[in-house]
Amino acid sequence: MTASRDSTAKIYGQDSTGEWALKTIINHDSGWIKSAIFSADDSHVITLSDKQTAKIYGQDSNGEWTEKAIIQYPAGYARSATFSADSHHAMLISKTNTNSTVQIYGRDSNGEWTQRATINNNSDWVAANFSPDSHNVLITVNKGIAQIYGQNSSGDTWTKKSTPEPNQTALLGTFNTDGSHVAITYNDRSTGIYGQDLTGEWTKKILIKNNDDTVYFHLVETIFSNDGHFVMITCDGNKAVKICEQSSNGEWTEKATIQHQAQIHPPTFSPDSLHALTCSDNDNVQIHSRVANDEWINTATTQYPPCILRSNTTSATFSADSRHMLTSSTSHTTITTYRWACEKWIKSTTSVNEPIIAATFSFDGSHMIVTTYGIVKIYRWNSTDNTWNEKAQIEHIGACIASISADGGHVVTVDIDSGVAKIWSLSLEKNISAPLPTPSKKMKLR
Numbered sequence: 001m002t003a004s005r006d007s008t009a010k011i012y013g014q015d016s017t018g019e020w021a022l023k024t025i026i027n028h029d030s031g032w033i034k035s036a037i038f039s040a041d042d043s044h045v046i047t048l049s050d051k052q053t054a055k056i057y058g059q060d061s062n063g064e065w066t067e068k069a070i071i072q073y074p075a076g077y078a079r080s081a082t083f084s085a086d087s088h089h090a091m092l093i094s095k096t097n098t099n100s101t102v103q104i105y106g107r108d109s110n111g112e113w114t115q116r117a118t119i120n121n122n123s124d125w126v127a128a129n130f131s132p133d134s135h136n137v138l139i140t141v142n143k144g145i146a147q148i149y150g151q152n153s154s155g156d157t158w159t160k161k162s163t164p165e166p167n168q169t170a171l172l173g174t175f176n177t178d179g180s181h182v183a184i185t186y187n188d189r190s191t192g193i194y195g196q197d198l199t200g201e202w203t204k205k206i207l208i209k210n211n212d213d214t215v216y217f218h219l220v221e222t223i224f225s226n227d228g229h230f231v232m233i234t235c236d237g238n239k240a241v242k243i244c245e246q247s248s249n250g251e252w253t254e255k256a257t258i259q260h261q262a263q264i265h266p267p268t269f270s271p272d273s274l275h276a277l278t279c280s281d282n283d284n285v286q287i288h289s290r291v292a293n294d295e296w297i298n299t300a301t302t303q304y305p306p307c308i309l310r311s312n313t314t315s316a317t318f319s320a321d322s323r324h325m326l327t328s329s330t331s332h333t334t335i336t337t338y339r340w341a342c343e344k345w346i347k348s349t350t351s352v353n354e355p356i357i358a359a360t361f362s363f364d365g366s367h368m369i370v371t372t373y374g375i376v377k378i379y380r381w382n383s384t385d386n387t388w389n390e391k392a393q394i395e396h397i398g399a400c401i402a403s404i405s406a407d408g409g410h411v412v413t414v415d416i417d418s419g420v421a422k423i424w425s426l427s428l429e430k431n432i433s434a435p436l437p438t439p440s441k442k443m444k445l446r
Contacts, residue, residue: 001045002421005032009047011057011065020423024065028053034078039087044068044107046090048081054092056105056113069113074101084134088155089116091137093128100126102139104158117158119149127172131179136161136196138173138182146170146184148202162202164194176228181205181246183222183231191222191233193244193252206252208244210235221266225273230255232267232276241267241278243288243296256296258288265315272322275299275340285316285327287338287345300345302336304329315358319365324381326368328359335359335370337388350388352377362404367391367426369404369411376402376413378426394424 003009009026026036031051038045045057045065054071076096083090090113092103102119119128125142137149137158145168150161164184173184182202185191189210194202210233221234229246241258258267262282269276276288276296283304288296302316316327325338325345333352338345354372361368368379368388376394381387394402399416404426411424 001036001038003033003036003047007031007033007049009033009036009045011045013063018425023063024057026055026057026067028055035081037082039083040085041087044083044087044090046081046083048078048092050077052076052078052094054078054081056090058111068107068111069105071103071105071115073103074099082130084130085132086134089130089134089151091128091130093126095124095126098122098124100124100141102126102128102137104137106155116151116156117149119158129173129175131175131182132177133179136175136179138175138184140170140173140184143169146173148182150200161200162194164192164202164204172222174222174224176224176231177226178228181224181228183224183233185222185233189235193231195250205246205250206244208233208242208254210238210240210242223267223269225269226271227273230269230273230276232269234264234267239264239280241276243276245294255294256288258286258296258298260284260286268318270318270322270325271320274322275318275325277316277318277325279316279327283329285336287325289345300325300338300347302327302347304332317360319361320363321365324361324365326359326361328356328370330355330357332356335368337368339386346386348387350379357399358402360403362408363406364408367404367408369402371400371402373399376400376411378404378411392426 001011007028007030011023012020013023014020026047028049031049034048034050036047043059048054052073056069057065058068059065071092073092073094076094078094081092088107090105094101100121100123104117105113106116107113121141123141123144128137128139130137140146146164147160148162149158151158169187171185171187173182175182181195183191183193191208193205195205196202224231231244233242239260243256244252245255246252258278260280262280265279267278274290279285285302287300289299290296318325323340327336333354335350337348352370357371359370366381370377378392379388380391382389401414404411409426411426414421
């Protein structure tokens, strides 16, 4: 799906032969399309224009895409639109200079979309997100409080269920993976974790203080692990990350503090929740792992050397199976990878010979895609000799964005200057074939 300034969004589909064809064009009367996203089940699309209109399209049983709803939002402009995880609800946030509005729409058993709630706030900024179970919405207001709204058993209406700290100014909040807990950070350097019981009531489980004596501070990120039993809290002022754990009796306790010497990037847990990855502005990357006695210890560290010619932007990520981690820096030409084996991380390096723009894994962790100024390189994991082998190169002019499809069968490249997108087919026999529908960039096979 593409969205553009000509007031249209276009949906493309792939047929049984692998060809991509235009399926439908979503027209807005005027203005440019700010965003266009699929629902989690890929059956619906919501588009958002800058002219007070959002549209929901759905795919019928015959594969055709048709208009299901037109949403008008108040005067001002829309900030965001999103679907719930179960794809049965959509939420639109809009604002004026002095007010913000959250609108929730729901889909009934007949496929009809109707408005279920309108939540007005006397603030010029508001953030809202669905819980992963789609039953609750967390709303945080600029210089205001946090509120949790929940739907009734039938899903027809949404009402306010809790105001966790009515006398505290909330900054941001996030749900854990099953929606049973929420972490909210406040402007007094504290983070509260709240849990929902079987009756639907929300209660405070722990309030975590950050020992930060600096005048200015910013809580960068509060994230839960995939299993929902751990949370990482980052505070810039003390350059530290705290890990908290939920025990078997439901109680939350602080388990570890990871210290850096510079501002910390948003941290992340590995998909299996056994490792924590942190990265800081001085190009220091650390992995902490949970050992048998539930303690977190440092199991790997990468320190990139300083570069006097340009500033570094260091990134790091886990593979989906948690067996690999890669880290790269925009000021260096080497990818550092780690492999988890025998209860430790085994380090290796791969020279790319060009400054690296971005590097990431495919969804199944079998491929690594590296973007430089002029070349996209694709590597495949060889489990026989435990190495990453270069399989293909896609040449382009200047900066480029590249990503690999969820099934690992295609690579998408977007030229930043021209805005032209190309889809390349990745096959087991040739590793990568000509782009679909026609090639326009030179490609080298390895």
